[in-house]
Amino acid sequence: MNGPTLKVAIIGAGVMGQQHARSWTQVPYATVTTICDFNLDAANKLATEFHAVATASIDSVLASDVDVVSVCIPTCFHTDTAVKVLESGKHLLLEKPMALTVADCQTIEAAAEASGKLLTIGQVVRFFPEYENAKRAIDNGAVGTPAVVRCRRGGIFPLWGTWFHDVNKSGGAIYDVGIHEIDWLLWLFGPVERVYARSLTESLGEDSKQDFALVTLRHKSGVISHMEACWADPVVSYNAFEIAGDGGLLTHDSRNNATLFLSTAEKQEAMSPLADADEPYNKQVAAFAKSIVEGAPLAVTGADGRAAIAVAAAALESSRTRKVVTL
Amino acid sequence: MKNIVLLSSAHLHADAYIHELSTVKDARIVGVYDNDTARAEAAGSRYGIPVFSALDAALDASDAAIICSENIHHEMFALETIKAGKHVLCEKPLATTPEAALRMVNAADAAGVLLMTAFPCRFSPAYQQFKQLVNSGAIGDIRALRGTNQGMCPGGWFVQKELSGGGAVTDHTVHVTDLLRDLTGSEVESVYCELGNGLLHGDFEDTGVVTLEFEKDVFATLDASWSRPKSFTTWGNVTLYAVGTKGTLEMDMFNQEGMLYSDLKGKVGVQNWGSSIDRGMVAAFVDSLLSGTLHEKAASGTDGLRAVEVVEAAYASTVALQPAKVNHRS
Numbered sequence A: 001m002n003g004p005t006l007k008v009a010i011i012g013a014g015v016m017g018q019q020h021a022r023s024w025t026q027v028p029y030a031t032v033t034t035i036c037d038f039n040l041d042a043a044n045k046l047a048t049e050f051h052a053v054a055t056a057s058i059d060s061v062l063a064s065d066v067d068v069v070s071v072c073i074p075t076c077f078h079t080d081t082a083v084k085v086l087e088s089g090k091h092l093l094l095e096k097p098m099a100l101t102v103a104d105c106q107t108i109e110a111a112a113e114a115s116g117k118l119l120t121i122g123q124v125v126r127f128f129p130e131y132e133n134a135k136r137a138i139d140n141g142a143v144g145t146p147a148v149v150r151c152r153r154g155g156i157f158p159l160w161g162t163w164f165h166d167v168n169k170s171g172g173a174i175y176d177v178g179i180h181e182i183d184w185l186l187w188l189f190g191p192v193e194r195v196y197a198r199s200l201t202e203s204l205g206e207d208s209k210q211d212f213a214l215v216t217l218r219h220k221s222g223v224i225s226h227m228e229a230c231w232a233d234p235v236v237s238y239n240a241f242e243i244a245g246d247g248g249l250l251t252h253d254s255r256n257n258a259t260l261f262l263s264t265a266e267k268q269e270a271m272s273p274l275a276d277a278d279e280p281y282n283k284q285v286a287a288f289a290k291s292i293v294e295g296a297p298l299a300v301t302g303a304d305g306r307a308a309i310a311v312a313a314a315a316l317e318s319s320r321t322r323k324v325v326t327l
Numbered sequence B: 001m002k003n004i005v006l007l008s009s010a011h012l013h014a015d016a017y018i019h020e021l022s023t024v025k026d027a028r029i030v031g032v033y034d035n036d037t038a039r040a041e042a043a044g045s046r047y048g049i050p051v052f053s054a055l056d057a058a059l060d061a062s063d064a065a066i067i068c069s070e071n072i073h074h075e076m077f078a079l080e081t082i083k084a085g086k087h088v089l090c091e092k093p094l095a096t097t098p099e100a101a102l103r104m105v106n107a108a109d110a111a112g113v114l115l116m117t118a119f120p121c122r123f124s125p126a127y128q129q130f131k132q133l134v135n136s137g138a139i140g141d142i143r144a145l146r147g148t149n150q151g152m153c154p155g156g157w158f159v160q161k162e163l164s165g166g167g168a169v170t171d172h173t174v175h176v177t178d179l180l181r182d183l184t185g186s187e188v189e190s191v192y193c194e195l196g197n198g199l200l201h202g203d204f205e206d207t208g209v210v211t212l213e214f215e216k217d218v219f220a221t222l223d224a225s226w227s228r229p230k231s232f233t234t235w236g237n238v239t240l241y242a243v244g245t246k247g248t249l250e251m252d253m254f255n256q257e258g259m260l261y262s263d264l265k266g267k268v269g270v271q272n273w274g275s276s277i278d279r280g281m282v283a284a285f286v287d288s289l290l291s292g293t294l295h296e297k298a299a300s301g302t303d304g305l306r307a308v309e310v311v312e313a314a315y316a317s318t319v320a321l322q323p324a325k326v327n328h329r330s
Ligand SMILES: NC(=O)c1ccc[n+]([C@@H]2O[C@H](COP(=O)([O-])OP(=O)(O)OC[C@H]3O[C@@H](n4cnc5c(N)ncnc54)[C@H](O)[C@@H]3O)[C@@H](O)[C@H]2O)c1
Pocket: A011, A012, A013, A014, A015, A016, A017, A036, A037, A038, A039, A042, A058, A072, A073, A074, A075, A077, A095, A096, A097, A122, A124, A160, A161, A162, A176
């Protein structure tokens, strides 16, 4: 066969692992060959769907001839697994948030450096067309010089995983949901100088599956960002932003963007489909494949992933100490 | 590799088609020909493509043509292209009269070349899913439909009837009519239309509200008015609302957008981030050229003709002040 080929393994066959498997199959020269989950049933189910081999052993993935691995396991396990994958000489797409501490992020980056393999972090919001468009618009001066920004994400608590309510495993709403906004804010408005945050993370746990964070960031550029991370709504999830500058205002609210609304006795459902090639998760994987095969610059680097974690860590610390944290 | 020539850029959609063509593998744009030489030069430099000074040379260099002329010239360009044995993607409305559209369809059939009508709305992901939901029975059987294709008045030749064939009803009835036909799998039996010129007060209609009766037991209305003012946030819309025996389904095709309130431009405008519907259509045209048969989602010449027949009946009803039967040619 002519042209490049990529053999792909997915580690973690949960919600995101399924998404990654679907997206990798959209890359014409990539094949998902292995699905790994320490819950072998989950691995088997997904492997059957994609005609791949199922395994419960990460070691067998490491020893195999796959070229690239998508790691989609709970955040607390990211560092160990990421380091092993890189050390075994495979490229790595690591789900967000990169890790729970800046030190862990540095460990992962060092492993990538040592192996010479590519590392990218699943900061997928950069591939959402509305968020990408905002980046372009702001860079083109659409609102003049930005001054104050508000953004929000989330809604329903992620009840599908048994680990999200444990802050030591997920980092809570700031790490799990807020990391998307943090990365996007850094991408658009540059580094953050200081952080102040309030959140319900302290009471998050088995008995209180609810978290909500309000975070104020001051960027080095002078821009003020307000970010909301929500795991507190029983029914509705949505995302929104507004960017106000001295020349105008750019707004987005996913609740206003349905192109389809279905209403029957059983359900009401709003939908907003995109062409396959425009689907953010497909674009994320396609961009990484391009970096691997053609050497295109990475859309998201390990350093980007770490920069977002530094802000998330500062926000969590601020919400715990009720003090402003300077980065 | 398929070579495609642009025949006239009178219609603004040429910009989008050329852009999307540049993203499609296996096809390239070889140049532009226009009966208006100044416009040909402008298009040539805008797109960075060669300008042909003669139509036959343009067709010689090509496997297929995209026609974006004034409506009145669609037939001439299409018949010349077909005569040269080349395939056609023609901007809507296919022609200004059903007779002209039928001549185009018959010529293409006789020559064994493809004639595709530019109905890009069929390629909208929202519409694709709308159709799939309807076909899967999500809302039961469709009983009634309501559509809009409201827009800003494009001005220029669009409001010169000798070039366009008519105003808003000519321009904006055909897209939604095509979706309704595609969705119901049924032909329009009769049409009633109220039209007027109460917005711009010109000698062309700028408003038009059309009621369609289908051969299946379904009715629909569609608003084809150029009723979005110059100060509106975007060019217009395509919406569809279906009432079924088990529920309803609503589409607002271009609603994937944010808002930009610009003091720099003194303007409020939308920032659309949805998938390009033109990309899907242009890719389907190139697919059709490669396979030699029209892409399953594409609108044929006959689909274009059926929509023009509906426009004809719409105008007829405004004279009779009663629903007019649609005269289906074959
Ligand atoms: N980008 C996004 O939009 C997005 C959305 C949700 C989750 N995520 C991230 O993706 C990651 C996974 O989240 P999820 O929602 O898919 O979780 P999940 O609970 O649905 O799935 C995790 C899977 O990993 C398996 N697993 C756990 N530890 C493992 C290990 N050490 N080795 C092998 N398998 C293991 C579990 O059995 C489970 O099947 C998290 O980091 C989360 O923050 C990203």
